[in-house]
Amino acid sequence: MGIRIANFEIKNPIIAASGTFGYADEYEDFCDLSKIGAIVTKGITLEPRMGNDGDRIFETNCGMINRIGLENIGIERFVKEKIPLLKKKNITYILNTAGSTIEDYTKMAQIADKNGIEAIELNVSCPNVKSGCLEFGVDANSLYELVLDVRKNYNGCLIVKLTPNVTNIENLAQAVERAGADAISAINTLKGLGIKIDYINGKFYKKEVQGGLSGKCIKPVALSMVKRIRAVTKLPIIGMGGISCLSDLFEFVCAGADAFEIGTQNFTQCDVCNNLADELEKFIKTNGFKSWEDLKNEIKEIK
């Protein structure tokens, strides 16, 4: 079941998505971390961040909206406190980084390189403060410059995570490939607004959360984005968005994905990544496929 992206090898294509699996050790009591291909850390920034005040999550039909605001301990503490833990427990991880300037991302890439971090996923859904706060991920030129600069400073496996909140995802995928990334992951959350109105004892009460929509409800959008990215690039694609079961994995393969991240489903089924790894292995064995690669190729041939 092993896969390889550039020099990064993982034991299976099941990866826990950023922001939904903490720094991994939080899940230790609930699932067998050794079975998961890799975990992506929550978004890490150069400096620690407290995240947003107020309501941070909102449950929707078949999904959720979050506005966590990148609460994290910062790269320095991550290196000092979390890497030794992850190493001790033999957990394969991908560092998810976020920043507001190219220099932020580059500095973190340099630190990652120095500390032997094998893979980085760039969260580019962050406002670029130097370009008037337009998100890096919505402008092909800024994205190209960002990825190029990180690439120059980082020798490990470089994955760029694309946002679906764009008109032309193809241009962005091509910019990422031209700049020298090793893989694309997609999709990040969709912009959404949750409003809940209660009427109690003759008075209205309102809860309103504007943030990123994720979970089962976004799967059709994610599949469409992965298919569009696949049409314009040869880079490996890590597909995500609403994955919860084996048939979802197969659908993402049909759209063009090579590996998978599982996010929101972890909140209601904390051993979903374990289960998917088990189920995939069982499917391969009981149906006579030679390997994950063999199964993947067969699914891609379905007419």
Ligand SMILES: Cc1cc2nc3c(=O)[nH]c(=O)nc-3n(C[C@H](O)[C@H](O)[C@H](O)COP(=O)(O)O)c2cc1C
């Ligand atoms: C609570 C929460 C926090 C998230 N934080 C991050 C983050 O820090 N960095 C990032 O790249 N994506 C983050 N995401 C997006 C997920 O990694 C994933 O791209 C998205 O949720 C779609 O997958 P899903 O439908 O399986 O959840 C977050 C998602 C949720 C629900």
